[in-house]
């Protein structure tokens with residue numbers, strides 16, 4: 001099951017540059033939450049702070065509190081464990097290109113010490129089914145490489161890889177922006193299905209996409225969270241003039 005995330009006074013820096021400024025919000029469990037805002041406003045930095053990816057950049061640091069359920073992710077667990085429980089899918093599909101489809105999905109499990117073939121087979125099949133890719137690849141699992149798939153299939157493979165290690169939260173940073181409309185719609189359908197089991201956070205430049213998939217939406221501007229509200233409210237009755245200007249296309 002998904003778990004909620006509570007963020008309090010999150011600040012992030014790259015070297016001396018203060019990129020995220022006092023962001024607080026509650027991401028509810030088993031819902032999709034969209035993050036929108038103009039380029040460079042800090043959406044990616046924010047999601048990378050949620051699973052401690054931000055700190056993999058040597059110049060970067062973060063301060064503040066991020067609670068996943070009762071777990072303080074900056075105090076109570078190692079980054080590797082956090083990244084298993086909070087999976088991430090990126091803008092460009094990044095399967096391991098030379099590994100087979102099967103090994104792509106099994107890679108995280110093997111790193112976590114799973115080696116029993118039957119268990120691996122079961123989890124690989126379940127994850128590919130969850131990612132709506134099973135039917136397209138089931139006959140080629142070990143014959144075809146990750147790189148041999150189409151862009152949309154590669155992205156679903158990356159989703160299967162993230163799901164295989166049994167996360168509670170899935171972060172998706174513009175997961176469909178490199179894909180054609182048919183693949184995009186498959187990813188959106190998938191988000192709909194997955195949120196019954198996982199908490200989903202999706203960064204998107206596509207406001208229609210946010211409106212289609214997310215119950216709640218946050219609008220970021222210059223490193224600050226300007227407004228966070230139910231998606232229909234953000235798009236029909238935003239409280240802040242800056243949100244209104246953005247969604248009506250007056251800037252960004």
Ligand SMILES: Nc1ncnc2c1ncn2[C@@H]1O[C@H](COP(=O)(O)OP(=O)(O)OP(=O)(O)O)[C@@H](O)[C@H]1O
Pocket residue numbers: 014019037038039040041042043044045046057
């Ligand atoms: N690795 C980095 N080193 C230094 N500065 C960075 C780095 N990554 C991002 N930044 C800066 O941090 C700020 C926020 O960037 P971020 O990528 O979080 O924004 P974003 O809203 O996700 O943008 P986009 O929509 O274009 O992906 C920007 O000013 C960006 O230039």
